[in-house]
Amino acid sequence: xxxxxxxxxxxxxxxxxxxxxxxxxxxxxxxxxxxxxxxxxxxxxxxxxxxxxxxxxxxxxxxxxxxxxxxxxxxxxxxxxxxxxxxxxxxxxxxxxxxxxxxxxxxxxxxxxxxxxxxxxxxxxxxxxxxxxxxxxxxxxxxxxxxxxxxxxxxxxxxxxxxxxxxxxxxxxxxxxxxxxxxxxxxxxxxxxxxxxxxxxxxxxxxxxxxxxxxxxxxxxxxxxxxxxxxxxxxxxxxxxxxxxxxxxxxxxxxxxxxxxxxxxxxxxxxxxxxxxxxxxxxxxxxxxxxxxxxxxxxxxxxxxxxxxxxxxxxxxxxxxxxxxxxxxxxxxxxxxxxxxxxxxxxxxxxxxx
Ligand SMILES: *[C@@H]1O[C@H](CO)[C@@H](O)[C@H](O)[C@H]1NC(C)=O
Ligand SMILES: *[C@@H]1O[C@H](CO)[C@@H](O)[C@H](O)[C@H]1NC(C)=O
Ligand SMILES: *[C@@H]1O[C@H](CO)[C@@H](O)[C@H](O)[C@H]1NC(C)=O
Numbered sequence: 001x002x003x004x005x006x007x008x009x010x011x012x013x014x015x016x017x018x019x020x021x022x023x024x025x026x027x028x029x030x031x032x033x034x035x036x037x038x039x040x041x042x043x044x045x046x047x048x049x050x051x052x053x054x055x056x057x058x059x060x061x062x063x064x065x066x067x068x069x070x071x072x073x074x075x076x077x078x079x080x081x082x083x084x085x086x087x088x089x090x091x092x093x094x095x096x097x098x099x100x101x102x103x104x105x106x107x108x109x110x111x112x113x114x115x116x117x118x119x120x121x122x123x124x125x126x127x128x129x130x131x132x133x134x135x136x137x138x139x140x141x142x143x144x145x146x147x148x149x150x151x152x153x154x155x156x157x158x159x160x161x162x163x164x165x166x167x168x169x170x171x172x173x174x175x176x177x178x179x180x181x182x183x184x185x186x187x188x189x190x191x192x193x194x195x196x197x198x199x200x201x202x203x204x205x206x207x208x209x210x211x212x213x214x215x216x217x218x219x220x221x222x223x224x225x226x227x228x229x230x231x232x233x234x235x236x237x238x239x240x241x242x243x244x245x246x247x248x249x250x251x252x253x254x255x256x257x258x259x260x261x262x263x264x265x266x267x268x269x270x271x272x273x274x275x276x277x278x279x280x281x282x283x284x285x286x287x288x289x290x291x292x293x294x295x296x297x298x299x300x301x302x303x304x305x306x307x308x309x310x311x312x313x314x315x316x317x318x319x320x321x322x323x324x325x326x327x328x329x330x331x332x333x334x335x336x337x338x339x340x341x342x343x344x345x346x347x348x349x350x351x352x353x354x
Pocket of ligand 2: 150157159208
């Protein structure tokens with residue numbers, strides 16, 4: 001073919017497309033599925049065949065096909081000049097009295113899940129078909145209250161159950177940390193029980209699964225349950241999620257205090273958390289046996305500020321190792337040593353600091 005022939009072929013296609021343009025099939029409010037719990041209504045169970053006419057043309061027929069797993073399960077034909085016809089799975093569930101070619105279900109059941117395509121025929125005889133579109137029929141209500149959990153001995157133990165759902169859900173539950181990029185420890189696939197009901201709906205549950213909280217547990221850890229439905233095209237539809245937030249936030253404390261080798265720490269009050277941190281703590285730092293205070297201060301009191309998670313002195317200042325200087329017993333006190341010795345002692349002390 002010569003170039004001008006290609007051009008003409010292209011123009012012919014454009015001309016044909018402009019008489020009737022088809023959009024994809026759509027549900028009301030940009031919904032991605034039909035919610036069976038809401039019941040049939042034009043706000044929930046109405047499939048629209050989107051098309052746009054040019055000029056004088058009118059649509060004389062709109063035909064719907066329902067597919068499931070590559071097989072046609074039902075059909076609905078709307079005619080501008082009535083009567084309309086429905087067959088297969090669409091018989092007796094479709095509103096036959098609509099004046100447009102939309103497919104409205106008056107009765108919902110699981111078998112209506114699947115793919116739908118529509119085609120429009122014009123008075124000129126021209127016909128266009130919209131691509132098939134998947135319409136899941138989902139039976140599930142939010143079940144936020146079905147997570148039961150307890151935290152004791154640094155074990156987070158929980159039970160969870162979905163309600164009866166259709167189609168089979170995709171479920172995930174476990175310790176979750178945004179900092180760590182998602183699920184940190186998870187309920188295994190084999191730990192979920194699957195109960196299939198006679199009408200085809202299923203219940204997913206687990207009980208008594210424990211996770212240990214320890215020094216490696218991220219600070220932002222939560223327990224997260226995600227329930228959704230996967231469309232055949234791989235798109236995930238979230239249905240319910242439950243987040244037990246920051247389960248060890250009330251348990252955070254200060255890390256092990258870093259005392260110098262010549263210092264000794266005595267705890268008067270102390271609680272060690274699951275992450276091995278100190279809270280509700282009060283302690284005294286003194287010079288270790290064989291050392292004595294290098295100055296007037298013989299001991300410093302420190303406590304953990306649980307908001308900033310840092311060690312503080314009694315006066316509210318941050319505690320540092322050099323707040324208490326100690327020297328070896330028997331060594332001359334710094335007041336009497338020569339300048340050279342004092343410099344050496346300072347160097348030694350700096351050596352021991354962080
Ligand atoms: C369906 O609608 C019910 C009632 O409004 C609602 O509780 C439920 O979460 C909805 N389910 C889905 C899957 O959207
Ligand atoms: C989980 O369920 C078991 C029995 O099924 C019950 O004994 C236990 O107390 C439940 N645990 C929680 C945290 O609710
Ligand atoms: C299917 O069975 C379950 C469990 O018996 C029930 O809760 C659900 O409502 C049923 N769904 C339909 C659409 O009949």
